[in-house]
Amino acid sequence: MKNVEQYFVPWIKGLKPYISEYCELAWQDMSLQRMMHNETPLEPSKKVLEAVNKYAKLGNRYSDSAKVIRQEIADINGLESHENVLIGNGSCEVVDMIFRCLLLPEDEVIQHTPCFGIYRLRCNVLGGKLVSIPMIYKDQLEYDPDGIINAITDRTKVIVIANPNNPTGNFMDEKDFVRIAKTGVPFIIDEAYVEFAGLERSMVKLIKKYKNVMILRTLSKAYGLAGFRFGYVLGDKDVIGQISASRLPWNVTTITLGAALAALEDTEALQERRDFVNSEVKFIEESLKDIPGLTIFHSHGNYVLFDGAKAGKKGKDVAAFALERGLLFNAPAPMYDSEGFFRITPGTKEANRKAVEIVKEFFSK
Numbered sequence: 001m002k003n004v005e006q007y008f009v010p011w012i013k014g015l016k017p018y019i020s021e022y023c024e025l026a027w028q029d030m031s032l033q034r035m036m037h038n039e040t041p042l043e044p045s046k047k048v049l050e051a052v053n054k055y056a057k058l059g060n061r062y063s064d065s066a067k068v069i070r071q072e073i074a075d076i077n078g079l080e081s082h083e084n085v086l087i088g089n090g091s092c093e094v095v096d097m098i099f100r101c102l103l104l105p106e107d108e109v110i111q112h113t114p115c116f117g118i119y120r121l122r123c124n125v126l127g128g129k130l131v132s133i134p135m136i137y138k139d140q141l142e143y144d145p146d147g148i149i150n151a152i153t154d155r156t157k158v159i160v161i162a163n164p165n166n167p168t169g170n171f172m173d174e175k176d177f178v179r180i181a182k183t184g185v186p187f188i189i190d191e192a193y194v195e196f197a198g199l200e201r202s203m204v205k206l207i208k209k210y211k212n213v214m215i216l217r218t219l220s221k222a223y224g225l226a227g228f229r230f231g232y233v234l235g236d237k238d239v240i241g242q243i244s245a246s247r248l249p250w251n252v253t254t255i256t257l258g259a260a261l262a263a264l265e266d267t268e269a270l271q272e273r274r275d276f277v278n279s280e281v282k283f284i285e286e287s288l289k290d291i292p293g294l295t296i297f298h299s300h301g302n303y304v305l306f307d308g309a310k311a312g313k314k315g316k317d318v319a320a321f322a323l324e325r326g327l328l329f330n331a332p333a334p335m336y337d338s339e340g341f342f343r344i345t346p347g348t349k350e351a352n353r354k355a356v357e358i359v360k361e362f363f364s365k
């Protein structure tokens, strides 16, 4: 008899579940200020909460194929029909569905680093090979479209780029998206944060011309519904139809569908969240811009990345200093020979003012 470990596919062996220590900590101690995961500090709007209540009462029922909300999303994005839209349990699940449809073990995924970690995690689960193309660090971290195009091989099955990028907060030029789209390789443009700058910045128009382009979105960020888990992808209807075949039936709960529809219709609540976050990002950037040796990466998302290396500071020390004072910051792993990186997601007004004081105090030591 073989032992059970021998039945697992080789590429899953040794992989660890994703656990965010800071998330664990934040739920254990609710007094900690969550400024590490690009959430929105405002609680769901009244209309969303009403919808939750309404749909909770229908919790004994299976949902339908969500044509109503998919059509709403198509309308918001100037697309023809619900067939251009596939929904998921957060946009992470949508990434997973797309990867499953495209990757065989050893096939390649091109990502642009630093970036959101889920592309790597889901690629690993499928035995794919991750090809990471670093952004170019001059004064700021810049996109490297040539690097991405040059990395394409016969085994490249998908390219994924966030726009604006997390954690750098910047946008890539439209002409570079077009150049990558023209390669024909399936191309996910992750627009998790695009609503903060406005949908005018979206690359959704490329879908009509390039069948390989998919636009990934989420309600976790500007809509402020991270805990509800609702994401979607926009694309050509044949492509979406094919990927939809991998969707688990009822992958999005009835309650989340109700909450998400209410949130999409509640344009005032979206505006309120966007205005609040944008002004707090500006406040944080402005308040810290005069610290000698602190590089600030100007952000179009709900987070700001910093590099304290030139001031001789380490990101993990900033995060530890903040944690002692009740604030959770994110400290990415060292990169570009610098241990100085840290990222702050705006929290409440009060938390943001405290964060600014803490960073100033730390850098004055």
Ligand SMILES: Cc1ncc(COP(=O)(O)O)c(C=O)c1O
Binding pocket: 037, 038, 089, 090, 091, 092, 093, 116, 162, 165, 166, 190, 192, 217, 218, 219, 220, 226, 229, 230, 231
């Ligand atoms: C670029 C990017 N895409 C997607 C997500 C996650 O979205 P969701 O909560 O919809 O899975 C994040 C979360 O931080 C992100 O930074």
